[in-house]
Amino acid sequence: MDLRKFIDLDSLQKIQDQFSEATGLAAIAVDAEGKYLTKGSNFTDFCMKHTRMNEEGAKRCQKCDAEGSGTYYCHAGLMDFSTDIIINGEKVGAIIGGQVLPGVPDEDKFKTIARDLGIVEELYVTALKKVPVRSESMIRASADMLGNVVNQLVNLEYIKTMTQKRNKALDKEIDTIETSLNEVTEKTSNLQKIASMEKILSINASIEAARAGDAGVGFAVVAREFGEISKSSGDVYQRIHELVGTINKSVRNLTVEV
Structure with missing residues (x-):
C-alpha cells in the first residue's frame, strides 16, 4: 500500500x-x-x-x-x-x-x-x-x-x-442501474402494445369464428386461448412496470442519502 x-x-x-x-x-x-x-x-x-x-x-x-x-x-x-x-x-x-x-x-x-x-x-x-x-x-x-x-x-x-x-463506484453503478431500468421500461412498453394488439386480434378472431358457425368452433377455442395468453402477458408487463417504478424510486432515495 x-x-x-x-x-x-x-x-x-x-x-x-x-x-x-x-x-x-x-x-x-x-x-x-x-x-x-x-x-x-x-x-x-x-x-x-x-x-x-x-x-x-x-x-x-x-x-x-x-x-x-x-x-x-x-x-x-x-x-x-x-x-x-x-x-x-x-x-x-x-x-x-x-x-x-x-x-x-x-x-x-x-x-x-x-x-x-x-x-x-x-x-x-x-x-x-x-x-x-x-x-x-x-x-x-x-x-x-x-x-x-x-x-x-x-x-x-x-x-x-x-x-x-x-461513493464514485456507487454513483457509477446507480447510473448503470438507471440506464438498464429505462431500457426495461421501454421494452416492456413495446410488449404491452403487442399484448393489446393480440387482444384485439383475439376479439376479431372470436367474431369471425361466430360468423362461421359450426365450422369455426375450433378456431373459436384457439381465439379464446390466444385472448387469455394476451391478458396474462399484459398483466405480467404491468407488474414489471410497477417493479421498475419501485426500483427507480429506491435508486433515487439511495442517491439522496449518499
Whole structure:
C-alpha cells in the first residue's frame, strides 16, 4: 500500500516539524520500503555529518535502523525511536527519529566511540555538545505521542479516500442501474402494445369464428386461448412496470442519502 496515494505529505511534514520544534527530537517518515516520505526534522550534525558519514558508523546506524523498535539506545549512545504506521493490520511505513541524549553525556565515552570509528575526537565531542538532552521518560512519551498522531492522521486520510472511491463506484453503478431500468421500461412498453394488439386480434378472431358457425368452433377455442395468453402477458408487463417504478424510486432515495 502506497501512502503517497492518499496521505497529504505537506500536512504530515507540518506535524513532524512542529513535533521536532516542540520536543527537540529528530523525526522523519518512511514508507514500507524505507524510502523517505518527508524531509528530516531537527537532524543533528552528530548523527548525520559525523556518525552516518563514517563508513563503519553508517553500517552500525543501518543495523540500528533495521532492528530498532519502539524507543531504544543506538550504538552511539543516543536514544532513537521507531513507530510503525499501521492500516488494517498492515505495516505501510514508519515514523522514526530521536537523536537525543537521555542525560548529560560522558565525553570520555564518546571519545572512545570516535576513536573506534576513526573520527576526529574533538570534532565528535563538539558536535555531541549540540545534541539536545531530554529525560528518558520525556523521550518515550514524545515518541509515543507522535506515533499515535501520525497513525490517526494516516488512517483518517485512508478512510476518507476509500469512502470517496466507494461513493464514485456507487454513483457509477446507480447510473448503470438507471440506464438498464429505462431500457426495461421501454421494452416492456413495446410488449404491452403487442399484448393489446393480440387482444384485439383475439376479439376479431372470436367474431369471425361466430360468423362461421359450426365450422369455426375450433378456431373459436384457439381465439379464446390466444385472448387469455394476451391478458396474462399484459398483466405480467404491468407488474414489471410497477417493479421498475419501485426500483427507480429506491435508486433515487439511495442517491439522496449518499
